[in-house]
Amino acid sequence: MFGLKSDPSTELPERYFSLEDYEGGVARWCPGCGDLGVLTAVQRICRAEQLPPEKVVCVSGIGCSSRFPHYVGTYGFHGLHGRPLPVACGIKSRRPDLTVWVATGDGDCCSIGAGHWIHALRYNMDMVVMLFDNSVYGLTKKQTSPTTPQGMSTNTHPSGAWLPPLDPLTAMLGMTNVSFLAQTVDWNPAHLHATLAAAYRHKGLGFVRILQRCPTYSAGVFEDLQRDPSRLLMLTGPRGIQVEPAIANMFPNKREHDPSDLGTARAICEAHDPVPIGLLFQDESRPCYDAFTNHGLGMPTADKVAALEKELDRFTV
Ligand code: SF4
Secondary structure (H helix, E strand, O other): OOOOOOOHHHHHOOOOOOOHHHEOOOOOOOOOOOOOHHHHHHHHHHHHHOOOHHEEEEEEEOOOOOHHHHHEEEEEEOOOOOOOOHHHHHHHHHHOOOOOEEEEEEEHHHOOHHHHHHHHHHHHHHHHHHEEEOOOOOOOOOOOOOOOOOOOOOOOOOOOOOOOOOHHHHHHHHOOOOOOEEEEEEHHHHHHHHHHHHHHOOOOOOEEEEEOOOOOOOOOOOHHHHHHHHHOOOOEEOOOOOOOOHHHOOOOOEEEOOOOOHHHHHHHHHHHOOOOEHHHHHHOOOOHHHHOOOOOOOOOHHHHHHHHHHHHHHOOO
């Protein structure tokens, strides 16, 4: 009968999301910029997981990669320099049902945003954080960033960067409550996709450092790694990033690694050469702060007001 739930004419068609559903504005990155591949990978993961676009938020700070939310057909927040992580944590606190992708650069995350970086890792809220590391401030036209190689000429250090670069991997392996840490490269789409998908599936903060090409301002930084894949060390193993054999065969240097072994992860990263790609560390037993901040979300308004009144009464004199 008309109007009954069993009447097929009243049932909404099941939604299917295509790649176009996750497309936003036309990307205005330079031709050959590594950010383009990361954008495609995230859109493909959203489609594979059939995430309703209105249930996804992309959050960023400031920098070339931070234009990311404009190019994804979901909710987005393009915020202040160095501040994407507190915004993302706030979103996750109030809306645990949303999938949160954070796009941040080496300057945004590891310099002005470093304080937030440390604490967001400690909070370990369920989200994916993508560090687009191109070793330079690209948006402001080639200034030295925390990860600029020593000796590289930039506009702020024309005779070469003075200090040794900060290594985000070794730094994070020393941070409290880190639960997922991986590294990948933008020029291998299959490994990039598999790494981001693993971070998405991780329960907690999945942090992925992406070695990202900037052909405009730091073209030479990853050139050797691209030309000679033996400079990369692919981490393998049953708990690692899984790729097809044809992709794995592209990397002659491999090492089986147990991502629960923090000490070995540190040793691999500290060696610097070869450069590791894959899952360095994972521990899903680490506490997630959103499990605490989500308490009381479904509380009726009257109960919230009563709880507030009770708190205010504590200060009655
Ligand atoms: Fe990409 Fe570099 Fe161009 Fe920025 S300046 S859009 S990082 S290639």
